[in-house]
Amino acid sequence: MLRKKLAVLLATAMVAASIVGCGGADQAAAPADGAPAAADDAAAEDAAPAEDAADDAAADDAAEAPAASGDVITVGYAQVGHESDWRTANTQNYQDVFSAENGYELSLIDCDNDNAVQLEAVRNFITQQLDYIVIAPIETAGWDTVLQEAQDAGIPVIIADREIDADASLYDAWVGTNTKNEGVTAGNWLAEYLDGKEANILIIEGSVGASAALGRSEGFDEVAAQHSEWKILDHQSGDFTQDGGQEVMESFIKSYEGQFNVVVCHNDNEAYGAMDAMDAAGITYGVDGDVIIISFDATHDGLQYTLDGKINCNVECNPIQAAVVAEVIQKMQNGESFEATTLVNDEAFVAPGIESQYATTMTEEILAGRAY
Ligand code: AHR
Numbered sequence: 001m002l003r004k005k006l007a008v009l010l011a012t013a014m015v016a017a018s019i020v021g022c023g024g025a026d027q028a029a030a031p032a033d034g035a036p037a038a039a040d041d042a043a044a045e046d047a048a049p050a051e052d053a054a055d056d057a058a059a060d061d062a063a064e065a066p067a068a069s070g071d072v073i074t075v076g077y078a079q080v081g082h083e084s085d086w087r088t089a090n091t092q093n094y095q096d097v098f099s100a101e102n103g104y105e106l107s108l109i110d111c112d113n114d115n116a117v118q119l120e121a122v123r124n125f126i127t128q129q130l131d132y133i134v135i136a137p138i139e140t141a142g143w144d145t146v147l148q149e150a151q152d153a154g155i156p157v158i159i160a161d162r163e164i165d166a167d168a169s170l171y172d173a174w175v176g177t178n179t180k181n182e183g184v185t186a187g188n189w190l191a192e193y194l195d196g197k198e199a200n201i202l203i204i205e206g207s208v209g210a211s212a213a214l215g216r217s218e219g220f221d222e223v224a225a226q227h228s229e230w231k232i233l234d235h236q237s238g239d240f241t242q243d244g245g246q247e248v249m250e251s252f253i254k255s256y257e258g259q260f261n262v263v264v265c266h267n268d269n270e271a272y273g274a275m276d277a278m279d280a281a282g283i284t285y286g287v288d289g290d291v292i293i294i295s296f297d298a299t300h301d302g303l304q305y306t307l308d309g310k311i312n313c314n315v316e317c318n319p320i321q322a323a324v325v326a327e328v329i330q331k332m333q334n335g336e337s338f339e340a341t342t343l344v345n346d347e348a349f350v351a352p353g354i355e356s357q358y359a360t361t362m363t364e365e366i367l368a369g370r371a372y
Contacts, residue, residue, distance in 0.1 A: 183219020245273025268302030
């Protein structure tokens with residue numbers, strides 16, 4: 001078993017963030033709480049496709065490079081669970097990138113959205129003395145002790161997908177998306193679409209305590225606060241699941257039938273559940289309906305609904321992150337400098353017939369290119 005901490009100590013962690021497909025000085029340093037700085041909408045819009053391609057190619061190369069020493073690199077991934085299509089795509093992506101063929105032995109634990117199980121999974125990785133630990137944290141809070149244990153054991157930790165509240169000195173790198181920016185994009189699109197008309201909004205949030213839910217709420221609320229003609233009627237957690245989305249929407253319909261014209265769902269699976277509940281209640285939605293639907297994730301099926309005009313706007317959260325994590329690991333492995341914070345770029349998509357400065361209008365070609 002190789003001890004990688006030495007290589008990590010020798011490496012000079014670049015304080016400047018590497019931003020995959022997203023330029024902007026805002027992300028130049030990892031803040032003390034470990035969260036990436038808020039992305040700037042304009043900077044994200046300006047990202048050069050050529051840079052995207054170059055960064056993606058570099059990440060792909062790193063993902064495919066075998067361990068420099070010829071030894072297998074052992075990686076533990078404490079995955080959130082299997083709550084959504086996004087999560088399934090993310091798990092598959094890790095299995096593809098951290099394969100035996102690529103020189104890795106991946107121990108992936110599905111933590112079933114249970115914090116205790118996730119902490120135990122990380123502790124097992126430490127006991128097994130794996131070379132690297134990757135954590136997609138279920139919740140932002142409660143990480144200090146176990147991260148200290150990993151650090152004491154000399155095992156580098158990469159936080160992926162979501163953010164945590166712990167001091168950045170307790171882990172080595174962070175890779176993920178800017179969920180606050182996703183919420184801001186959703187809000188900006190709604191303001192543009194409504195153009196001053198009233199909005200009575202219901203929000204089906206993601207899992208309580210998850211940074212993906214907190215960030216999307218924070219970003220959307222920030223835009224909502226600038227619109228006195230908007231009213232948020234209610235917000236409840238649908239736990240990022242289809243069943244959760246349906247249950248919350250059924251309860252919203254009982255309380256607010258006839259009073260709402262916007263439903264914001266924190267992921268595609270919640271949106272599917274909400275649409276089922278509205279179908280059952282005879283409520284129309286989408287571009288030809290009474291209710292505007294905003295979703296997040298932009299997975300294949302979510303984009304199919306967007307193309308069909310059922311979801312008005314779908315803000316992407318990119319699950320394809322493993323190659324970037326592998327690139328960081330390869331640099332640590334080689335004793336090279338590595339990125340402390342890597343932001344994976346997101347786009348937004350709108351239904352045909354909608355033109356937006358914040359989102360791309362959906363086409364069959366875009367859907368055909370969406371593998372997950
Ligand atoms: O952390 C990413 C979020 O978690 C995705 O939006 C959601 O689908 C997943 O469960």
